[in-house]
Amino acid sequence: MWRRRRSSSDTNDIRQHDFVRGLQLPAVRSVRDLVPFVEERIGKPIRLQPAEVGAAVPCGMWIATSTGCYLFYDPETSPAHQDHIIAHELAHALMGHRGMTTLLAPMAGGLLGLLDPGLIAAVLGPAGGGASILGRTNYSETDEFDAELVGSLLQQHANSYRPPSGSEEADRITRTLLRRGNPERPE
Incomplete structure (x- = not known):
């Protein structure tokens, strides 16, 4: 019998699945609910920031400074694409990826108006002031590919949430489903 030889991408997939399993993620209802877990894991607060920055800028960006992350x-x-972007950027944080230490001109234009002046100084200061920037633009780099896979696994985890049996939420869902199956059943 022929056995398929594992490719480097198969090995990488296994490594990323193992990475996510090793995180021991809490039960959550959405990827956004993972933020406190990631904050604890990386030891910094994370601020989710919607940013209308235009087509020249990546649809997601992670800026990490010595005091916090944006x-x-x-x-x-x-909303589904927003969650995908958030999961991708959280994956970068969990994997400890380092990005650029300076803002590229197209990115700077849209973001500078949204950022605190102290953060701008930290990012644009000498050698980036210990800050790093990851912009979600393409998947050709290994870090981007890994973040895409781990982000998808984070979403899969969040989407697998089921309320505990016997909980108020589970009972409410059960009552709704039973009522829909039998319209004459009282609420």
Whole structure:
């Protein structure tokens, strides 16, 4: 019998699945609910920031400074796409990816008006002031590919949430489903 030889992408997929399993993620209803977990894991507060910055800028961006992190996402896209962007950027944080230490000109134009002047100084200061920037633009780089896969796994985890049996939420869902199946059943 022929056995398929594992490719480097298969090995990477296994490594990323193992990484996510090793995180021991809490049960959450959405990717956004993972923010406190990621904050604790990286030891910094994270601020989710919708940012209308135009087509010249990536649809998502992660800026990490020594005191906090800013996750920018496009508020003009669908909620599902916003969650995908957020999951991708959280994946970068969890994997400890480092990005650029200076803002590229097209990115700077839209973001500078949204940022605190102290943050701008930290990012644009000498050698980036210890800040790093990751912009979600393409998937050719290994870090981007890994963040895309781990972000998808984070979304899969969040989408697998089921309320505990016997909880008020589970009972409410059950009552609704039973009522829909039998319209004469009282509420």
